[in-house]
Amino acid sequence: MSTIAVLGAGAWGTALAALYARGGEAVRLWGRDAATIAAIEARRENPRYLPGIALPPSIRPTTAPAKALAGADLVLLVVPAQSLGGLAADLAEDLPAHATLVLCAKGIERRTGRFMSDIVAEVLPDRPVGILSGPSFASDVACGLPTAVTVAAKDGETADALARGLSTESFRCYASDDLRGVEAGGALKNVLALAAGVVIGRSLGASAQAALVTRGFVELRRLGEALGGRAETLMGLSGLGDLILTCSSPQSRNFAYGAALGRGEDLSGLKLAEGVFTAAIAARLARENGIEAPIVETVAELLSGELSVDEAAQRLLQRPLKREVG
Numbered sequence: 001m002s003t004i005a006v007l008g009a010g011a012w013g014t015a016l017a018a019l020y021a022r023g024g025e026a027v028r029l030w031g032r033d034a035a036t037i038a039a040i041e042a043r044r045e046n047p048r049y050l051p052g053i054a055l056p057p058s059i060r061p062t063t064a065p066a067k068a069l070a071g072a073d074l075v076l077l078v079v080p081a082q083s084l085g086g087l088a089a090d091l092a093e094d095l096p097a098h099a100t101l102v103l104c105a106k107g108i109e110r111r112t113g114r115f116m117s118d119i120v121a122e123v124l125p126d127r128p129v130g131i132l133s134g135p136s137f138a139s140d141v142a143c144g145l146p147t148a149v150t151v152a153a154k155d156g157e158t159a160d161a162l163a164r165g166l167s168t169e170s171f172r173c174y175a176s177d178d179l180r181g182v183e184a185g186g187a188l189k190n191v192l193a194l195a196a197g198v199v200i201g202r203s204l205g206a207s208a209q210a211a212l213v214t215r216g217f218v219e220l221r222r223l224g225e226a227l228g229g230r231a232e233t234l235m236g237l238s239g240l241g242d243l244i245l246t247c248s249s250p251q252s253r254n255f256a257y258g259a260a261l262g263r264g265e266d267l268s269g270l271k272l273a274e275g276v277f278t279a280a281i282a283a284r285l286a287r288e289n290g291i292e293a294p295i296v297e298t299v300a301e302l303l304s305g306e307l308s309v310d311e312a313a314q315r316l317l318q319r320p321l322k323r324e325v326g
């Protein structure tokens with residue numbers, strides 16, 4: 001049995017806590033919001049982020065990071081990408097010496113262009129670090145529905161050990177030593193899910209959706225490779241797999257955000273959509289690396305208000321014709 005500290009009591013942190021508690025691990029769930037933690041303690045439910053899903057009674061919720069971390073073998077960091085640096089710095093002194101960190105956010109730090117593993121390597125150097133990414137909606141996982149994801153680390157043995165430790169009967173983890181490929185896939189698919197949502201929200205049709213997702217995947221692969229990932233990783237669960245999931249389901253918050261944008265609705269009060277924070281920095285990284293990424297760039301300009309939805313669609317349709325491959 002492992003002792004697992006899950007840091008971040010949002011939808012994904014709560015779902016992972018439920019998954020591993022059900023699997024018989026000792027799970028502590030840390031959240032900064034006292035009301036949410038009190039509700040989990042009292043009602044075995046996270047009413048704010050996973051309403052209606054019963055949580056195992058063995059989860060130990062807390063607002064004290066030191067309590068969550070004491071004796072932990074695995075520490076799952078499950079806060080939004082833009083908050084990871086601050087949280088990692090705050091934890092430094094309470095982290096058990098032997099604990100392996102598993103980074104679960106999907107994004108790129110918008111101010112610096114750092115990936116999640118870069119942030120943690122700077123703030124907590126010399127720590128074993130893994131990335132967990134792949135098609136996995138929190139509510140599915142929290143309910144025990146099956147899926148498969150990728151767990152990556154810099155070296156294959158650490159990745160293998162993490163994949164064994166993090167797999168359960170319903171949650172199948174494949175190991176990878178392509179850390180950058182896995183984190184790039186997870187971050188970039190969110191930007192493309194926004195675009196797919198816009199297509200559906202603006203009623204441009206299922207054909208346009210399929211065309212956009214396919215050309216979006218070309219961009220994900222090109223940019224992911226330019227940033228150091230491997231093509232086969234980007235074609236795996238954390239790239240193509242998660243792209244298929246989030247570009248086709250309104251259950252995806254990124255897709256739902258894009259759909260609301262496409263319908264011209266008020267966007268305030270929507271749930272976390274990581275692609276909103278990643279789009280501009282992904283577009284910048286593409287430009288800096290000489291990568292053609294018109295969909296990513298268009299999403300960034302749409303979000304910044306430089307383009308309207310119809311102008312964005314026209315811009316993509318009116319690009320010069322070219323060969324499909326090459």
Ligand SMILES: NC(=O)C1=CN([C@@H]2O[C@H](COP(=O)(O)OP(=O)(O)OC[C@H]3O[C@@H](n4cnc5c(N)ncnc54)[C@H](OP(=O)(O)O)[C@@H]3O)[C@@H](O)[C@H]2O)C=CC1
Nearest residue numbers: 009010011012013033079080081083105106136137138272
């Ligand atoms: N939901 C999903 O299906 C999946 C999500 N992910 C990824 O996991 C990450 C987290 O997403 P998710 O849990 O869904 O997001 P939610 O919006 O559901 O929850 C975010 C949680 O992080 C907390 N938080 C935010 N900022 C900080 C901070 N500075 N310090 C401490 N806690 C903080 C929030 O606390 P508070 O309530 O106090 O604001 C909240 O508990 C994202 O990168 C997402 O892409 C990955 C796979 C699946």
Ligand SMILES: O=C(CO)COP(=O)(O)O
Nearest residue numbers: 134135136137252253254
């Ligand atoms: O990453 C996810 C599923 O794999 C969750 O996607 P959303 O953040 O778009 O809801």
